[in-house]
Amino acid sequence: xxxxxxxxxxxxxxxxxxxxxxxxxxxxxxxxxxxxxxxxxxxxxxxxxxxxxxxxxxxxxxxxxxxxxxxxxxxxxxxxxxxxxxxxxxxxxxxxxxxxxxxxxxxxxxxxxxxxxxxxxxxxxxxxxxxxxxxxxxxxxxxxxxxxxxxxxxxxxxxxxxxxxxxxxxxxxxxxxxxxxxxxxxxxxxxxxxxxxxxxxxxxxxxxxxxxxxxxxxxxxxxxxxxxxxxxxxxxxxxxxxxxxxxxxxxxxxxxxxxxxxxxxxxxxxxxxxxxxxxxxxxxxxxxxxxxxx
Amino acid sequence: xxxxxxxxxxxxxxxxxxxxxxxxxxxxxxxxxxxxxxxxxxxxxxxxxxxxxxxxxxxxxxxxxxxxxxxxxxxxxxxxxxxxxxxxxxxxxxxxxxxxxxxxxxxxxxxxxxxxxxxxxxxxxxxxxxxxxxxxxxxxxxxxxxxxxxxxxxxxxxxxxxxxxxxxxxxxx
Ligand SMILES: Cc1cc2nc3c(=O)[nH]c(=O)nc-3n(C[C@H](O)[C@H](O)[C@H](O)COP(=O)(O)OP(=O)(O)OC[C@H]3O[C@@H](n4cnc5c(N)ncnc54)[C@H](O)[C@@H]3O)c2cc1C
Ligand code: FES
Ligand code: FES
Numbered sequence: 001x002x003x004x005x006x007x008x009x010x011x012x013x014x015x016x017x018x019x020x021x022x023x024x025x026x027x028x029x030x031x032x033x034x035x036x037x038x039x040x041x042x043x044x045x046x047x048x049x050x051x052x053x054x055x056x057x058x059x060x061x062x063x064x065x066x067x068x069x070x071x072x073x074x075x076x077x078x079x080x081x082x083x084x085x086x087x088x089x090x091x092x093x094x095x096x097x098x099x100x101x102x103x104x105x106x107x108x109x110x111x112x113x114x115x116x117x118x119x120x121x122x123x124x125x126x127x128x129x130x131x132x133x134x135x136x137x138x139x140x141x142x143x144x145x146x147x148x149x150x151x152x153x154x155x156x157x158x159x160x161x162x163x164x165x166x167x168x169x170x171x172x173x174x175x176x177x178x179x180x181x182x183x184x185x186x187x188x189x190x191x192x193x194x195x196x197x198x199x200x201x202x203x204x205x206x207x208x209x210x211x212x213x214x215x216x217x218x219x220x221x222x223x224x225x226x227x228x229x230x231x232x233x234x235x236x237x238x239x240x241x242x243x244x245x246x247x248x249x250x251x252x253x254x255x256x257x258x259x260x261x262x263x264x265x266x267x268x269x270x271x272x273x274x275x276x277x278x279x280x281x282x283x284x285x286x287x288x289x290x291x292x293x294x
Numbered sequence: 295x296x297x298x299x300x301x302x303x304x305x306x307x308x309x310x311x312x313x314x315x316x317x318x319x320x321x322x323x324x325x326x327x328x329x330x331x332x333x334x335x336x337x338x339x340x341x342x343x344x345x346x347x348x349x350x351x352x353x354x355x356x357x358x359x360x361x362x363x364x365x366x367x368x369x370x371x372x373x374x375x376x377x378x379x380x381x382x383x384x385x386x387x388x389x390x391x392x393x394x395x396x397x398x399x400x401x402x403x404x405x406x407x408x409x410x411x412x413x414x415x416x417x418x419x420x421x422x423x424x425x426x427x428x429x430x431x432x433x434x435x436x437x438x439x440x441x442x443x444x445x446x447x448x449x450x451x452x453x454x455x456x457x458x459x460x461x462x463x464x465x466x467x
Contacts (some may be wrong), residue, residue, distance in 0.1 A: 001344060007302055008322035008368060041364040042345035045325075054322075058369060083358070107435025109352050109359040109413070195434040 003044035010056045014063050014143070017055060017170060022145040024053050025167045033057055033170060035079060035118035038110050057170070064117070064172060067091060076174045078117025086111060094178040095136070097185035097203060101128035104187070107195045117171045120156070123163045126198045126223035128187065130157060134228035135203040135220035138176040144168040150175070157227035182215075183207040184290025188279040189222075192266065198223050199267045200275035204283035208291045214238045219252075219284060224261035224276045231255055231280070245285050252280045306371045310334065311380030322368045326360075327351045329367030330377060338378040338408050342437070349436030352409035353377050359416045378408035381415070391415060391453040400449035402440035409436050414450045423454055 009024075011017035017033075024031045029052040034040055043049045057064065057079060064079035067088050074094050076085070085091050086102035105111060105119075105128055119129040120140060132138070133153040141150045142165060156163050165171060179185060189201035200223040207216040217235040222228045234255030241247070261272040303319045308329070315334050325344075330336045330353070342348035344363045351362040354376040381389045388396070391414055401407045410433065417424055417432040424432065429447050438446060 002325070002328070003323045005321060005323055008304070008366075010368075037364045037366075038346060038361075041325075045344045045363065056366075056369065107349070108416070108432060109349065109361050109435055110346065112355070112358040112360050113365065193434065194431060 001045050001047060003041075004047055004050045006051055007053045008056065009053060010059050012059045014060055014170075014172070017057065017060060018143060018145045018168075020055055021170065022168050024055075029053050031055060031167070035121075036081065036114040037118075038106070038114035039118060039122045039124070069094065069178075070175075072178050072180075074176050074178055076116055076176060078171045078173055079115050080117075082106075082111035082114045082116070082119075083108070085116060095132075095176050095185075096179060097132055097135070097187050097205070098129075098176075100185075100187050101132050101203075104128055104189055104191070104198070104201075105195075110195075116174055120174065121163060121165060121171050123157055123161050123227070124197065125160060125225060125227055126201055128189070128198070128201060128222070131201055131203050131220055131222040131228045132187070133174065133176070134230050135205060135218055136177050137230075138174055140171055141173045141175070142166075142169045143172050144170075153228075154230065160226040179205075180207055180216075182209070182291055182294050184287040184292075184294065186283045186286035186290065188283045188286070190275050190279060200224055200261075200272050200279055202276065202279035202283040204280070204287040206284060206287040206291045208288070212292055213240050213242055214288070217284065217287075219255075219280055221256075221259075221276050221280065224259050224272050229259075235284075243288070245281070248284050248288075249277075249281045252277050252284065256280065304368045306368055308334070308367070308370055308375060309373070310336065310375045311377060317367060320367065322366060324367045325363050326353070326365045326367045326370050326375075327362035329370075330362060330375075333367075336377055336379050340405055340408055342405065347437070348406070349409040349413065350406050352412045352436065354412055354416060357416070357419075359413050376412070376415075378411055381411060390456050391418070391450075394449040394453035394456065395446075398445045398449035398452055400441060400446045406436060406438040406440075410438065410446055414453070417450070418454055418457065422457065424450070426451065 031053045032051040033055045035057050064077040066077040068075045082105050092099040139150050139152045140156050185205045187203045189198035191198045203220045205218045209215045217238050218232040220228050220230050256277045259273050261269050263269040304322045305318045308315045327341050330339050340350040342350040346361050346364045352359050353362045356373050429450050
């Protein structure tokens, strides 16, 4: 199908974009901002959304497409494309889990256009970048005409395809903590075919001390709840130990116990839960292995 | 001020296969695929699903594969677009990639072929000697309902080998 008719606005400055978003929203029009279009265009083509106005952010490439190191963080502009993240040496050095994650996102043509900002704003619960943002507790900067706020991922993802973005706000950048010393990261997922959306996905980061004992461990899960889930609280038992695969498996089983994923045509609830356990164990074990090689 | 720069109708220029085309007074909602097919009458680019899943509409934009069903025509201004029509040389001879597709029976109905060819072109330009696994991964976003994928993978491998054979003979000569 084809999109319904809309008015098309192509701002050339961020101020202009924010002004337009503000004004059209005030007028009571339904407005959508368009980034890579890899989630929004299908929705428009299928007429699941019929906005009055489309504001195309692609004219703001010069201000919203960047990857900049900033002490123990990397700042990434909202319009940075998947393929740029995939190929960035800076990202593979400082946030290697993003390089891994990008290879799992769609297909090469999807990665040509899709953006990190669009991915986070779309907030698909089994998408890779929202999972990584939750795992690392990245923060997002949201701007409107009158306000700029920066909030942690935990406060950004609210529900299935729902974030705390206000209708007048544009996500402008993502601030991601870099990999600490003696640490490893891993993302593990199961999808029916390479490039499909994952049925379940797990991400982990493990830091060890000078004796190779776990000093810190984080775990997040996607595809088993309405938002990415931060499961790190359950991992304290690992600290100070040198866990074997079985130890990790046992602990993961315990912390996944209360998961109640919804089933769908691809996988029922019990299977999703099973996947969550297996993928979490793999992700933690792989991250631990990598941390020891540092 | 906003009203003035807002578009209900758009006129723009597109650069497709090294040729400039004027697109006059069209609705901005026209997909790049629709502009190519219905306005410029370049019907080599096919539309299957119109939601990014099948890959039939894949064209190259500034050298990278893009779904022309997920991009608006108006967004393709000031970019270089390559479609399947641009693969043949000006004399009308098929490119080595197309020759290889014919040779290996890599198409049956031909519906998926334009997307397959453009995706393969990008692959070979960036990786002259892909492994079979790399070829399969590159094609993961392109569906074929007729031939199965075996012959398509064979054809791309053949094209890669032909390419290096040509290069080799140039180097020797
Ligand atoms: C065939 C196919 C397979 C895919 N497979 C995967 C996959 O395996 N994993 C995965 O994670 N994704 C996958 N995707 C989706 C892809 O990653 C998209 O790039 C991403 O979800 C959306 O990014 P975008 O830039 O294209 O956003 P758009 O489609 O332009 O926008 C998506 C939504 O976010 C809003 N938005 C966009 N940018 C901003 C901003 N800066 N500020 C505020 N709101 C904004 C839009 O208004 C819209 O509601 C796939 C897509 C397709 C078509
Ligand atoms: S028509 Fe564009 S991907 Fe199917
Ligand atoms: S040849 Fe018919 S779909 Fe591929």
